[in-house]
Amino acid sequence: MARAASTKGNTRIQRQKTTQILDAALEVFSTYGFRGSTIDQIAAQAGLSKPNILYYFDGKEAIHGVLLDRLLHTWLEPLEHLGESENPVDEICAYVTRKLEMSRDYPRESRLFANEILQGAPNILAELQGPLKSLTDEKCRLIQSWIDAGEIAPLDPHHLIFSIWSTTQHYADFDVQVKAVLGASTTDRFETAQTHLDHLFRSMLTPRRTDGI
Amino acid sequence: MARAASTKGNTRIQRQKTTQILDAALEVFSTYGFRGSTIDQIAAQAGLSKPNILYYFDGKEAIHGVLLDRLLHTWLEPLEHLGESENPVDEICAYVTRKLEMSRDYPRESRLFANEILQGAPNILAELQGPLKSLTDEKCRLIQSWIDAGEIAPLDPHHLIFSIWSTTQHYADFDVQVKAVLGASTTDRFETAQTHLDHLFRSMLTPRRTDGI
DNA sequence: ATGCACCCTGACCATTCGGTCAAGAATTTT
């Protein structure tokens, strides 16, 4: 009787249609942003009628909300795994690689996040200030301990993480620009980017014998 | 008689109002994107009536177009100056600094650009493939010559430029996130970022004696 | 001060958008 509030997918059809809708919504929202997207666009993308969309979700905002929730989980996961093996430099470079792979494999999620942040993060500000900040601070302490032990070069952990986020996500969010300037195929772009970023962060992190220039 | 097509500012009032409108539009467009912004919002931001806005501009798209035109010029300018002095490493680091200052001083322009690219650059794709690609390719040849001369470490010039763009613009486009994680004041944020990025690119660019890991 | 070009706006229009609803179609349960 009661309509499926959000992801309440119990029946076979419910599961199929909700994922179908969410996939279409991700496509649309990640391209046009929340206010720039319409339910009709999502419906067309999903191959469903508008009322049918609204049968499964309580409204445009509800769909967007579900996408953001899932996104935050996916987005934080790689960072949580940082620091589970031994070599700090390899550890951080592995994180860079993982983030770059996510830009390659989940560009829509990256753009959805970028759109949300660009507009001032009206829906996820609390998550940024809470869970994201906590996790980031924790990993920064870990990085700082590596610095104190002399295992990596001294640098600002927070800004290091910002550099990792920005350089890797750039290949998803600014893909059109990268494509326009580079003109290479997708695999080529990401392969050369991988080599470059690995070199970048490795040369930055590896401690030098002499600290002077 | 004929209405001012775009920036046709001849009269005193025309000049004043058009800049007033463009400033308001920049504020709104950079926050909500093109499709997410309304003329009413721009009017309210500018302190003018909606018909008054449309008296000076031929429509929502025309305003957006003027902003994008000006933006592209402003945006390419720093890159054009790359390579006018001697020391390559200092030269590139100066470019990084300049770009970071632009993120600090013109965050709205940066976000406007990000919004446009995120949505697939529907209005400036030609500019990206033309002028931007030409200028970038030219500067990449310059960087390559520095590499060949052994003045900077060997790396992919295109990806180097992408890294510069992404790391610097991050502080404008993702400001909310940076603020949430860092919690520092604006000047603090940009000062520490400046130190960090200078260190990052300097350590990356400075050639090492031994090329091995 | 008066004529003229420039400037401004309330009222209005067509379209689009988010969302509803009743009634019919499909599916599952019994």
Place this chain on the structure above:
DNA sequence: AAAATTCTTGACCGAATGGTCAGGGTGCAT
């Protein structure tokens, strides 16, 4: 197979949005 539940949609609604226009106000040169 019939009943019960779930699914689907055409038609519709009120609000918002981009844009128009006639008419009145304002500034300025002569």
